[in-house]
Amino acid sequence: MALLELHNLKKYFANQKAVDDISFSIEKGNIFGLLGPNGAGKTTVIRMITGIFYPDEGNIIFDGKRFDPIKDVGHIGYMPEERGLYKKMKIGEQTMYLAQLKGLSRTDAMKKIKEWFVRFEMETWWNKKVEDLSKGMSQKLQFVTTVLHEPKLIILDEPFSGLDPVNSNLIKEEIYRLAQRGSTVIFSTHRMEQVEEICSKIVLVNKGKKILDGTVKEVKQQYKENLFSVGVDQLPVGSNGIAPFDIIANKENAHIVKIREGHRPNDVLQYLLNSGTEIHSFNEILPSLNDIFIKLVEGTPTARQFQNN
């Protein structure tokens, strides 16, 4: 069942279509990647999902019902890209305040804060101020304040920026754990290697429009260029012309070939076997999300104009 559905969402600012007819849905428990270059409209989409903006047109269905910002924000946890906490406020009080704003009672909040502080080894921070924390530490704190109220939907905008590998892993593990326990995660980033690693489904937006939607696997299949890495000592002489493939590049121990239109991988193997070539390996080369991203987005003007309405 889908936790969140967006139907034909539109948001226009004075002279810019920030979000122009975007629809997608996210299944419960999924880790979902919302991708796009700077200024594509990701933040505007997120702000509509978090109830900060009202869409000009379209519907948001949250947990089976029409999204009602006042009631539903308690079930959403949002960590914006630009982190923010009160610098002069004590960490314990601050976490308590943000939890209560999300609708937790004092006792509930206290219990959960203690749990999370123990888990992240932050017990000694209670009376410190945010300005005393390092960037990585305040990032961890921000993550805790985002997920403390056990939201059904967690929206993380670039959650790993500024984190060292150890803390990065810690947060990553937590994201997996939260997803396993039924939380749905929207993960907005332009770091594609993280998306490939974490997300099951992605949507790519550019200039306010959705240009790609699917699971990571589907997307890769969709944009594959029929490239294979063939591990042979020597390709048969005179391959060009009669062979069912073109040689793209020659590497040590392997050749990158592109299968010609109308042929299948088996045709390649057949051809090689027939010519008596010794085959060590035969692998399909799928494009990385990074390649797809660049291919789709490159050449389109990606000004951040829409924010300057």
Next chain:
Amino acid sequence: MNKILLIIQREYLTRVRKKTFIISTILFPLLYLGLIFGIGYLGEKGKRKLNVAVVDQSGYFDKGRFERDTSDKSAAITLLNENPDTLRSKLKEGESKYDAVVVIPQVANWEKGFDSLILEANRTLGMESVAPVQNKLNNIWSQIKNEKLGISDTTKTILEESKVSIKPININDKTADSKLAGTIGTIAGFLIYFILLIYGSQVMMGVMEEKTNRIAEVIVSSVKPFQLMLGKIIGIGLVALTQFFLWILFVFIIYNVTRSTGSGDAISGLVGKTQEIFTSVNIPLVLFCFAFYFLGGFFFYASLYAAIGSAVNEDMREAQSLSFPVTMLVIFSIALMTMAMNDPTGPIAVWASIIPFSSPIVMMARIPFGVPGTVPWWQLGLSMTLLVVGFIFTVWLSGKIYRTGILMYGKKVNWKEMIKWAFRKS
């Protein structure tokens, strides 16, 4: 609603628990009193007591009169029978025990008096220190004149003390004491003025802090921007109110302490004045109106300051230039109040106390003169209604500006742009 309470609570507690709040609450009245008494003390202390030698060439003055004269103790004058030039040269060398020399010249006609005597000193003197010398000489000279004209002491008393003096009374409100009312009104007006400026800019800084810390986006994903703004304004308003009540408490404690110890210093003089105030001014009404105009004015201006805070980026100068028109309105109100105090029932006073932007200060200054004697009920009612309408309007307007501004970064905004945000349909 519950969330607004949380925001109010946070805004209030973080400010009240700050050391600066406690220190400023205690220090402000002390500094204020210190300033008043300190200036008086230093003024007394710093005044130079001139010791002046007088040489009489007219022949009207005699030594005895100089010695008997006790009219002004802040200067000493001695009649000398010496050559003025010797005195002058001694003075120039710095060897004289006198600070200055006055030579009274010969005159043909005593009735015309001595116009413009010269006080010769070896440094520049201010009027402050010269005036007592003039007083003393005038005093002695009047005695001489009186004797010459044959005026007895009784006649002199009649001449000097029988005068016409006028005291205004409002026939609608005979207890009103316009001088006292003027003082209370001015103090109340200035208090509101300070509160508007100090706490208004606190609201602005608070909003800017949230914006530059980028916490605004986190918070508005939990509450509506309007709730955040209103919570902040109310929270800070309560801080101001707390500070004000603490000050009233201090006054009350000082009042009781000084009354019981019966010490006759300046503070208990103030206490005596306070008692006088209680009898001649309708204190409950003034206090109620003070609370009303304080809150109304605060909402009116603080919401404008909040809108400005939301529109600017980290730049303090940008904030200052944007808030300048608002600050000018407050300062202009004080100017209007000064005019209103001279004529509390004149057209400027009436209109300035009805129009919302200046009414908190001007009306508050007029109320101690008496309701309904000076301020008719209809004026008070209209003024209060318009102030409520006014602040509802500014809060609404600012709410719309705030909602756009708080999430907008990196753009320099002017008033025109802000007005556009305010009237854009959502």
